[in-house]
Amino acid sequence: MKEKTSPILLRALALSSEYAQATGTNICILDHNYLPIPELSDEMLSEKNACLFCLKYRKKIEAKRLRDLSANPCREMHINAVRKSHNFGDSQIYQCPLGLIFWTSPIYLNDQFIGALVGGGFLGIDKNEAFDKMHDLCEGALNETELRQLLDRFPMGDSHKIKALSEIMLICAQSVSVGGESFRSAARRRLDQQSEISAIIENLKIQYPPGSPHPEYSMDKEQDLFEALRQGKTEAGRRILNDILAVLFYANPNQFRHVQYRAIELAVLLSRVDTSPGFSAETTLKTTKRYIKMIRESNNIEEITDVLHHILDDLAGQILSFQGIQHPSALKKAEHYILENFTRKISLEEIAKKSGFSSPYFSTMFKEEMGENLSSYLNRLRVEKAKALLTDTDLSLSNIAQNCGFEDQSWFSKIFKHYTGISPGKYRNHGGRSAPLISVKNLSSYATA
Secondary structure (H helix, E strand, O other): OOOOOOHHHHHHHHHHHHHHHHHOOEEEEEEOOOOEOHHHHHHHOOOOOOHHHHHHHOOOOOOOOHHHHHHOOOHHHHHHHHHHHHHHOOOEEEEOOOOEEEEEEEEEEOOEEEEEEEEEEEEOOOHHHHHHHHHHHHOOOOOHHHHHHHHOOOOEOOHHHHHHHHHHHHHHHHHHOEOOOOHHHHHHHHHHHHHHHHHHHHHHHHHOOOOOOOOOOOHHHHHHHHHHHHOOOHHHHHHHHHHHHHHHHHHOOOOHHHHHHHHHHHHHHHHOOOOOOOOOHHHHHHHHHHHHHHHHOOOOHHHHHHHHHHHHHHHHHHHHOOOOOOOHHHHHHHHHHHHHHOOOOOOHHHHHHHHOOOHHHHHHHHHHHHOOOHHHHHHHHHHHHHHHHHHHOOOOHHHHHHHOOOOOHHHHHHHHHHHHOOOHHHHHHOOOOOOOOOOHHHHHHHHOO
C-alpha cells in the first residue's frame, strides 16, 4: 500500500511554493526517508533539478521515477546536512561538488522528524570553474553552448543573501512543525547534554589513555541513579546518568547497536523504580514499551541520550507532582484510573471509588490539591488526545469525539474550541496549528532585506 504524504508535509508544500515564488529559489521537500514527496514528482524529474546532471553523467542513470533519485551520488551529502540541521537546531548551508549551494531545515511532528525543506538554485563558485567541473563530468556529451545555457539558470549566490534565505526557510520549517517544543529548543538541550558528557569523556581519556583497558560499566552507578530518583534528587540523577552514558560511549566507540541495547536495558530498569505505587503493573508495562520504542527509533547517541533524560524527567515528575499533597496515594490511584479510562465517559463516582473516598470529599480534595476541578482536568486530557488524532489520523470528527470520551460531536467541538480557540476542523486543516501561513508579502520583505 502506497504511503500517504503527511499533512504537515503537504502544508510545507503549500508554503514552499510561496517561498520559491517570492525568493526565486528551487525547493524540495524530503520525507522521513530523505526522498522527495510524491507531489513533487514532476518538478524533481524536470530540468529544474540540478541533481539530475550528476545522476545522468556520474551514475549513468536517466531518472524516470522518484525512486531513481535515491541513486543520486550526493544523496549522503544532503542527508548529512539534514541530520546536522536536526542536531544543532539551525539551518545548514552546504555546497555540492559542482559548486551549487543548498540549505536545509528539518520539519517535526510532536518532536519527531518527519521531513525537511531543502533550498537551492545558486552557484557558490565562479561560473568558469563550475563550467570546467561540469564539462569534465559529462565528458563532452554537452557542448559549450549547452553547458553555458545550463549554468545560466544558476546565478551567483551572495553569502549574505544565502544566509537570509536559509533563515527564512528555518522560519518556514518552524511554522509548519507541529506539537511539543521547537526543534531549536530540543537541539539546544541535546547540545548541552552532549557537552556535559564530552567533558566527562575527556577526563576518562586522561584516566584511561589509548592502549589501557577501557572503564567498565558501573552497576553501582545504576543503583546510585535509582536511589537519587527515589529521593527526588533530579539534578543529581542527571549527573549520574551522564556519568553512566559517558563510560558507555567511551568504552564502545562506533558500536551504536550495543549502546542502543544497553540503553534499552537501562530504560527498563528505570521504569521499574518504585516512584509511583499508585500505578498498576499494566500501566508500567505500557510505559516501558513506549520508552523502548523511543530508543529503538533513535538514530544516534544524541537521540538516545535525550530519550534517557526524558525518562528520568518523567519519573522525577511522578514524584514531584505528588510532593506536599495530603493524599498522594489516593490521588495516584485516581490519576491512574483516569489515564486508563478518560477516552470513554467516566463518572465522578467511579473515580472516587477507586481513590477510596466518597464522591463529595474526593471532588473537594481533587480541586484543592490539583488546582482545577475534575471536569476541567478530564476535558484537557481529552482535548490533547483529540489533537493527536486530528493530525495523525483520518478519523472523522464524530469518531474522534467518540474515541476521546465526548458525549457527541457538538459537545466535542464546543470543548475543543474552548481550550484551543479554534474548531477541530480548522485545527486539522491547519496541520495542528491555529496560526496562519506566512504570506508571500512577508517572504518578499525578508528576501529583499
